[in-house]
Amino acid sequence: MPRFPALFLSHGAPTLLIEPSPAREFLAGYGKALGEPSAIVVVSAHWETERPLVTAAARPETIHDFYGFPRALYEHRYPAPGDSVLARRIAGLLDEAGLAAGLDSERGLDHGAWVPLSLLYPEAGIPTLQVSIQPRLGPAHHLALGEALRPLCEEGVLVIGSGSLTHNLHDFRGHILASPPEPYVVAFGEWAAAAVEEGRTQDLLAYRERAPYGVRAHPTEEHLLPLFAALGAGDGPGRRVHASHTYGVLAMDVYAFA
Template sequence: MPLMPSLYLSHGSPMTALQPGAVGARLAELAAALPRPRAIVVASAHWLAPAPRVSAAPVPETLHDFTGFPDALYRLHYPAPGAPALAEEVAAHLAAAGLPATLDPQRGLDHGAWVPLRYLYPRADVPVLQLSIQPRLGPVHQFALGRALAPLRARGVLVIGSGSLTHNLHEQRGYPPGAEAPYVRPFTGWVEARLAADDLPALFDYRRQAPFAAQAHPTDEHLLPLYVAMGAVGSERLGARRIEAGIELGFLAMDLYRFDGAA
């Protein structure tokens, strides 16, 4: 079975499900370039918990975990099967790494999972489960979660972190078409350079070292899935490849990252 990469996806607004823009095209291209996974694990910015939780629903519900959007968005569903047996395996890997997790047989797929998966695997025929993140525990902890799951890559499991490379909702409606927040490109350029250099200490310390970190991420939850994807490589060499997908609404950087490690 081919070795899977791990991915970090910027999922953008829920409206991405109706208006794919550049990121929809990049996701479709990415799926065409990947080996077909036997299952997917998504660590989403929209499932926060104080300790790791793993979804184990056999048929996960499509969660419309947002308000104030057009009715058409609430009619969308992503009917992928769940992966209860894999959920138990994920929990076992986490426990072996000293990160005990709880199985959640009810948890569905939030929009951090199903919105990008609509473009990666539109037939919804690859089993999917979700992994929560723990925002209070920071980047090193999320990296450890991903590292615990690294052996699954050799077994055809695609590990995805889903967030947004910049995410400051205080900026909503603040930029006219064609304008950009001045902090977006300095921040994303710094991330790209540090990933290319495999500079884990700097990336873990992004709050102090990255330019405009507080503006790019007033809170951490949309960047933390990046560290899960980094950890899932299983080595200090990340093999990071940036896939540019534009800037939405002037403040949401939609870059994607593929991590192949030393391969």
């Protein structure tokens, strides 16, 4: 089984699945370019816990964790199987790294997982698990979490950090899908791309102080923390494989960490 890169992808609004956009078009073709992994592990911005947890359900349900969206999204299902053996292995890797992980046999797949995966791998035949984030523990913790998952990439597992390169919903008002990006969104995105591709991990960890508009791009951190998990799971600097924007305030960038 070939080694897979770790990915950070911006999942945007749930309507990514049904609205035409450059990000949707990219993700719909990127799964074929990557090939089929033996399993998928998603560190999603939409599962927050006090300590790392790993899904262990045999058939994880599709969680519709949003309100006020088109009916088609609530009717959509992503019936990927789980993998309890892999779940225990992931928990073991996290434990070995001192991260005191646990298993959750009830948790399903939230939209941070199933929306982009419905584009990447629409057949939903690949075992899929999630790992939770711990927002109060910050970027360095999530870098360590990703480093603990790195051996999985060597075993043909696709590790994905699913969040958003920018995520300030307070600035959402007045924008439509095709609105041009706000200047601060562009500035933060270009800074992040350079920092990732130049391997400036310390700058990324201190993005709130060092990046232009770091706090405005992320008033809260949960949607950027999956980037650090992908960075840790990868082996060396990453590269930006897609860049676009939706609704003027959401940078939809995708990074691959080989």
